[in-house]
Amino acid sequence: MDVAVMHSALVIGTGLMGTSVALALRARGVTVYLRDVDSAAARTAASLGAGTVQPPTETVDLAIVAVPPPLVGKVLADAQGRHLARHYTDVASVKAETQHDVVDLRCDTSCYIGGHPMAGASRSGPLKARGDLFEGRSWALTPTADTDTETLNMALELVTLCGAVPVLMEAAVHDRAVALVSHAPHVVASLVAMRLESAEEREVSLAGPGLRDLTRIAEADAQLWLDILGGNAAAVADLLDELGADLSEMVAGLRAMAATDEAKRSSGTKTVGTMLRRGMSGRSRISGKHGRQPERFESVTVLIGDQQGELARLLTDADRADVNIEDIRIEHATGRQAGLVHVSVAPGMTAPLREALRTGGWHER
Amino acid sequence: MDVAVMHSALVIGTGLMGTSVALALRARGVTVYLRDVDSAAARTAASLGAGTVQPPTETVDLAIVAVPPPLVGKVLADAQGRHLARHYTDVASVKAETQHDVVDLRCDTSCYIGGHPMAGASRSGPLKARGDLFEGRSWALTPTADTDTETLNMALELVTLCGAVPVLMEAAVHDRAVALVSHAPHVVASLVAMRLESAEEREVSLAGPGLRDLTRIAEADAQLWLDILGGNAAAVADLLDELGADLSEMVAGLRAMAATDEAKRSSGTKTVGTMLRRGMSGRSRISGKHGRQPERFESVTVLIGDQQGELARLLTDADRADVNIEDIRIEHATGRQAGLVHVSVAPGMTAPLREALRTGGWHER
Secondary structure, three states: OOOOOOOEEEEEOOOHHHHHHHHHHHHOOOEEEEEOOOHHHHHHHHHOOOOEOOOOOOOEEEEEEOOOHHHHHHHHHHHHHOOOEEEEEEOOOOOHHHHHHHHHOOOOOOOEEEEEEOOOOOOOOHHHOOOOOOOOOEEEEEOOOOOOHHHHHHHHHHHHHOOOEEEEOOHHHHHHHHHHHHHHHHHHHHHHHHOOOOOOHHHHOOOOHHHHHHHHHHHOOHHHHHHHHHOOHHHHHHHHHHHHHHHHHHHHHHHHHOOOOHHHHHHHHHHHHHHHHHHHHHHOOOOOHHHOOOOOOEEEEEEEEOOOOHHHHHHHHHHOOOOOOOEEEEEEOOOOOEEEEEEEEOOOOHHHHHHHHHHOOOOEO | OOOOOOOEEEEEOOOHHHHHHHHHHHHOOOEEEEEOOOHHHHHHHHHOOOOEOOOOOOOEEEEEEOOOHHHHHHHHHHHHHOOOEEEEEEOOOOOHHHHHHHHHOOOOOOOEEEEEEOOOOOOOOHHHOOOOOOOOOEEEEEOOOOOOHHHHHHHHHHHHHOOOEEEEOOHHHHHHHHHHHHHHHHHHHHHHHHOOOOOOHHHHOOOOHHHHHHHHHHHOOHHHHHHHHHOOHHHHHHHHHHHHHHHHHHHHHHHHHOOOOHHHHHHHHHHHHHHHHHHHHHHOOOOOHHHOOOOOOEEEEEEEEOOOOHHHHHHHHHHOOOOOEEEEEEEEOOOOOEEEEEEEEOOOOHHHHHHHHHHOOOOEO
16 A cells, blocks of 8 residues: 555654754644754754654654754764664755755665755754745655655655645756756855845945845855855856856857947847746746746835834735735835835736725825 | 036937936026937927026036037037037046047137046937936036136036036046946946856755845846947956956965865965955945044844734834844745845844844844
8 A cells, every 4th residue: 555644753863953853743633753963953943842852662754854964974873783664865956966866875775765845944943943944845765776665655744744746757857957047046146146246335326126026035044055056066167167158158149249340239138038938938937926827916115204103004005906916026215204115916816906005095106 | 616516408309318407406496408310209208397498698607418428529619619608517437538528629628627427227219317316426527627616616506506516536446446336247236147048947946145246236237338338448348357356366375275185275265354344344334424534333133024014014113212223134935935134223122123033033144
């Protein structure tokens, strides 16, 4: 029978990720055993209601190895040697290296499947853990040809119990995917932000919301990201090389656009235009909310004052329109106590929203 | 006497920018004359209350040349030849090229000053014009050694009447500044988004809010941006070359991090870490709201359902805390009808906010 039912789990490593998984499983009635080389961390997790620090009295259904990526193979080999669980998974952010370690250390690869929940927090440790950390997030699983179907199903149940959405892929594909959608973009944001370091104050004063959004992720803790990039350095470097080639082509196009020769200018314009349009097309692939296909929302923009309660009053008035507000973006004005609020609704729903806002005395921009 | 007082203005070119300037000046009681080669556009602007299409009966205080950048010099020379105004400015998004044209065409450079309001819209034409388009935005002015003080003061009055914040700089500095804070970042966002074009669906499914924010500006109209980049192509190419050099250094650092040699790995880690930290430092230079020095807000995160009114209810409850909400970010969850709302307040103000939200029945994440 292939349908996995999880009754008991062992979480090895009670940091942020392990404790969050434990809390999620406890909330769904699973018996959870906690283990950490730092017994204080395990006790802290237990005190949060994540499970018990007592050793399991029998072989558990699933062991979740939630230790730093370089240690996953060793910890897995040890746990399997002691037959602690029927199935095993991990939550390391990089998968190919872990996969190699698992094979090198002669682990049983039939009852192990790699995993990576796409969630985290800027701080580590069990105290920052939340049972709903994975709610609605993607959770990559990296089965191999060796992986038992029952092990895969047990991992799928883990993902479901944690409220996440499973995405199956090969380890190498996973590492390239996170390099593409997370690691390389992070590096790019840092490089763009780095160029502001030596800029003049009046140059920086011209910056608008576009640049602020683009560089937001560059604010993240450098040490944390150094660790993340360290585990996927080759894949990130490969992607940045591809990006570098595109960048060179773009620069050549722009230089041609700046040329005096008409034919050169026209060819440069064509190159740059094609790349901008391909950017639009790539961007359209990033799914909108709720994992649906991207949807173009329409937005209504109003000016609000900076007084307390303005935004709540605006949204209360907007609700009178009886339309679902899909997104909100606040753009604060430079040098004054006011801001623009862009309220996004489904296409075609702006008319009732406009009417409701007008009735509420708001001025559309 | 150097204090400029604007009684009358002539707007030449009644597109989005010209008509918006005209509307702003009319709202402040300035007599505004409208002119456009397309007389229908001028009449549309007049019908919006932007001024009169009747020719001025006397020399106006200020003429605002709001035509496409390549035409500014010619239109300025013509207007000066007919003594239409005592002072002249323009609103072109690129300044050095315009400056050259103005000199080449032997315009009177003492009564002309270049200008560039940092505002716009995704659509053009007078119908999209708004008198408050420039409210709170930076407005670059590019005086030269030739510029009369009275002309500078008249331009400063224009900026003030439009509700904008003047920033004085040389034309070349301006062009480099917009390349730095707007044009080059736009290209980078397009290049990152372009790499998603050929990605597999499951790779794209791992994308999170960081990538979405980073690539948001790549959604903008490609043709519009092709025009913008065309006017500043050399400066943008120079900046992208610098960025390309940083990118190469980053790739070398990452490759070293992936090496087996310990000393190499350590040197690579140092390179990448330094660059990430410099990115954090550059990012911190982008001013926060209201043009003040960047301020680190603290945020409280709660889960909301997708039902209509949830956000308004949340903000109404938050207002009970009697703290000013500085920013709001909504992060929609993949695959479910729920989202995380990050509510930012001034440092130290999270405690009362937490209390108010708890009282309102909200669950902090």
